[in-house]
Amino acid sequence: MTSSYWHLEQRRLGRDGAIPDTYFDAVILGGGIAGTAAAYHVRQARPTWRVALVESRRLASGATGRNAGFLLAGTADHYAVSVERYGRAIAREVFAVTVGSHRRVREFLAANPGMECGYRPCGSLTLAVSAEEAEVLRASAEMIREDGFDVRFSETDPLGRGFHGGIVNPHDGGIHPVKLVRALAETSKAEIFDDTEVFSLEADGRGIVLDTPRGKLRAERALVALNAYAPLLDGYFADKVSPVRGQVLVTAPVSKRVLEPVVYANDGFEYFRQLPDGRFLLGGGRRDFAATEIGYDDVAAPDVHGFLDAFKDRYFPELKDVPVEHRWSGIMGFTPDGLPMLGRYRDLPNVWFSLACHGHGMGFSLEVAAMAARMVTQGVVPELFDAARCAS
Numbered sequence: 594m595t596s597s598y599w600h601l602e603q604r605r606l607g608r609d610g611a612i613p614d615t616y617f618d619a620v621i622l623g624g625g626i627a628g629t630a631a632a633y634h635v636r637q638a639r640p641t642w643r644v645a646l647v648e649s650r651r652l653a654s655g656a657t658g659r660n661a662g663f664l665l666a667g668t669a670d671h672y673a674v675s676v677e678r679y680g681r682a683i684a685r686e687v688f689a690v691t692v693g694s695h696r697r698v699r700e701f702l703a704a705n706p707g708m709e710c711g712y713r714p715c716g717s718l719t720l721a722v723s724a725e726e727a728e729v730l731r732a733s734a735e736m737i738r739e740d741g742f743d744v745r746f747s748e749t750d751p752l753g754r755g756f757h758g759g760i761v762n763p764h765d766g767g768i769h770p771v772k773l774v775r776a777l778a779e780t781s782k783a784e785i786f787d788d789t790e791v792f793s794l795e796a797d798g799r800g801i802v803l804d805t806p807r808g809k810l811r812a813e814r815a816l817v818a819l820n821a822y823a824p825l826l827d828g829y830f831a832d833k834v835s836p837v838r839g840q841v842l843v844t845a846p847v848s849k850r851v852l853e854p855v856v857y858a859n860d861g862f863e864y865f866r867q868l869p870d871g872r873f874l875l876g877g878g879r880r881d882f883a884a885t886e887i888g889y890d891d892v893a894a895p896d897v898h899g900f901l902d903a904f905k906d907r908y909f910p911e912l913k914d915v916p917v918e919h920r921w922s923g924i925m926g927f928t929p930d931g932l933p934m935l936g937r938y939r940d941l942p943n944v945w946f947s948l949a950c951h952g953h954g955m956g957f958s959l960e961v962a963a964m965a966a967r968m969v970t971q972g973v974v975p976e977l978f979d980a981a982r983c984a985s
Contacts, residue, residue: 597659605651607648607785612807618643619812619969623818624774631962638967646784647805667956678930684736705776710768711772714766717855720750730759745760759858786807792805817946825889834928838890847867847915849871851909862878863904873912875901878904891922892922933978934949934978947965947968
């Protein structure tokens, strides 16, 4: 199993021993950004509830602790593509969700000043690798502005490195994903059961029972936030979310600042940033290896990392001799239509799910988690991401 650069900051927060023989008000399955943010929002809405958070490994062991730590507005697709795919109204509403999610991150950090999460409001660039992509970005920037959001289009490469111009968003940023998850989990005051695999989830006469190696965990209601791993819990999720592998590398520290914003390029198939300690992070490379970068195998694929090395050396030749210190993979969750999916789980009472942000979990999750918390506390499924849209 690979380990990411972010995992250097990982530590255990969970409790030992048997699961208590009691009913929780709510249990959340999944200790990534989706689950911990949902636990935080449930705590805000229902401060007296007793909440359990269950994770099969450690918090942020999955995709959350293996991403690039980007806080980007928008989906994995360029805005013009989203408009064509979903229609203008939905594209705008989805973009607004990500803007709202970033706002929630800032509000959370302001309300919890002791929680240092490596947040950098450095802005973002979405850069074109071809003249054709630049035209898509030009159209995207125009529509984004028309829809009320503050971006601009740059005719030339803001980095001067051979890109074909792109979109400048001054409001995006970067963060340390593991530190943010830990801060959300601690602030949620949930009782954390890590290293605890859930074998099954069933109804009983009162609520829900989770079968685990540490005993039965009982709760009035539950939220499944397992992302790509949901189908391993139950085949019910097999047609709702698919596992797609992403690859990332991080170099040794570089003394010179070569980059300030976080950057998204080549239709989002490559993304990079320079971390506060000077290290250069680069992820992606999946476009040419889409047929093999699927499934649950956690491997740093040599062919993809060879592509990433070449990309780095092409656009940042001064980093060619800087050693790569970390290489890892992460399993993302994708839905059939490219949007997050929330809804009721089977016919079980008071059981819900929140899945699949398509590699943009940091950008989506605090706002989507607020929606998930409303499902848990009020039974309200958000129309925008309702799984019923994909029902056959």
